[in-house]
Amino acid sequence: MFTVKKIGFKQIDDFIKLPYKIYKNNPYWIPQLDIENKKLLSDKNPYWKHAKKQLFLAYDDEKNIVGRIAGIIDYNYIKFQETEIGYFGFFECIDNVEVAKLLFDAITKWLAENNLNKMMGPMNPSTNDEVGFLYEGFDSYPKFLMPYTHKYYLDLVQKCGLTKIKELYAYNIPVALDDRMPRLTKALKIVQKRNSNITLKTFDRSNFKKELEDIIEIYNSAWEKNWGFVPWTREEFEAIAKDLVNLADPNTIMLACDGDKTIGMLIAVPDYNYVFKKMNGKLFPLGIFKFLYYKRKIKDLRLMIMGVKKEYRKKGIEAYMALEALINSVKGGYQNCELSWILDDNIMTQRTAEMMSGILYKKYAVYGN
Numbered sequence: 001m002f003t004v005k006k007i008g009f010k011q012i013d014d015f016i017k018l019p020y021k022i023y024k025n026n027p028y029w030i031p032q033l034d035i036e037n038k039k040l041l042s043d044k045n046p047y048w049k050h051a052k053k054q055l056f057l058a059y060d061d062e063k064n065i066v067g068r069i070a071g072i073i074d075y076n077y078i079k080f081q082e083t084e085i086g087y088f089g090f091f092e093c094i095d096n097v098e099v100a101k102l103l104f105d106a107i108t109k110w111l112a113e114n115n116l117n118k119m120m121g122p123m124n125p126s127t128n129d130e131v132g133f134l135y136e137g138f139d140s141y142p143k144f145l146m147p148y149t150h151k152y153y154l155d156l157v158q159k160c161g162l163t164k165i166k167e168l169y170a171y172n173i174p175v176a177l178d179d180r181m182p183r184l185t186k187a188l189k190i191v192q193k194r195n196s197n198i199t200l201k202t203f204d205r206s207n208f209k210k211e212l213e214d215i216i217e218i219y220n221s222a223w224e225k226n227w228g229f230v231p232w233t234r235e236e237f238e239a240i241a242k243d244l245v246n247l248a249d250p251n252t253i254m255l256a257c258d259g260d261k262t263i264g265m266l267i268a269v270p271d272y273n274y275v276f277k278k279m280n281g282k283l284f285p286l287g288i289f290k291f292l293y294y295k296r297k298i299k300d301l302r303l304m305i306m307g308v309k310k311e312y313r314k315k316g317i318e319a320y321m322a323l324e325a326l327i328n329s330v331k332g333g334y335q336n337c338e339l340s341w342i343l344d345d346n347i348m349t350q351r352t353a354e355m356m357s358g359i360l361y362k363k364y365a366v367y368g369n
Contacts, residue, residue, distance in 0.1 A: 187316065
């Protein structure tokens with residue numbers, strides 16, 4: 001017999017620690033820092049100013065924790081997308097349909113109490129964070145800020161009555177000045193000829209506030225019609241940017257400009273999951289030394305964001321930024337770059353990945369009712 005109970009922040013450590021048990025014998029799962037997971041779920045996270053959550057834990061007869069889930073309502077998403085839907089997130093569970101059903105039933109009931117009858121997920125906790133269950137590509141490590149979940153979750157979620165509503169793709173792109181260069185350079189010359197006013201620059205940490213203003217404006221403009229999109233608030237973006245700016249390599253962040261106006265961006269960050277694998281979720285007492293040592297050995301990137309303002313689309317500017325970022329990545333000693341995530345209907349970005357010799361090697365799935 002299993003039971004599911006609501007929990008508060010006092011039990012957050014139990015919630016955060018469960019994945020260590022669930023993935024104990026899985027060589028590919030990488031724990032993020034416990035302190036960051038706690039910050040993500042804390043009310044101090046500016047996301048929760050326009051969202052609410054309820055955490056649940058599942059227990060067996062001996063009071064062992066065997067599953068977890070969060071119910072999430074993002075009021076900005078509901079308003080922007082004009083759809084009455086809630087999220088489930090942070091789902092982890094032993095391979096047991098009864099436990100999974102109890103967890104999803106708890107979310108269904110909680111959302112109904114908040115006048116919502118539809119749900120989708122996992123969102124951890126939003127569409128601007130980790131999204132989806134891993135659907136294909138279980139035999140390799142996840143990249144920075146990408147999820148890794150058990151294959152049996154796909155069976156559990158379907159047996160609980162949820163259906164797949166969206167696929168998200170990840171491409172692996174080699175970082176090398178190889179036989180791609182002649183055709184890429186040829187394409188670049190065409191782009192430059194057609195857009196002689198467009199220039200590129202790398203991220204300038206010393207001009208952080210101005211660069212931040214440009215990036216948030218482009219992000220909220222370039223993705224506004226995408227599935228699942230919800231604009232970042234300024235406070236959210238500043239919180240995320242302050243964390244990422246210390247991890248970023250400025251040479252792999254490209255900004256496209258039309259004169260003095262920034263109109264596009266490409267943000268690729270070093271794959272810190274290589275470091276986190278060594279730290280096992282702990283920053284102290286020894287984790288900080290592992291972080292400082294292993295971060296110098298990172299050889300992969302994750303291209304997290306690439307887009308241009310609506311009026312500058314279909315001009316080849318994305319490919320222009322990608323080529324310049326590739327050249328800088330080679331100089332930085334990187335070997336591979338994951339482009340993720342890409343919507344299954346975003347054909348243009350998929351073609352850009354393929355033009356860069358990218359291989360579709362992971363898929364993620366969002367489920368809903």
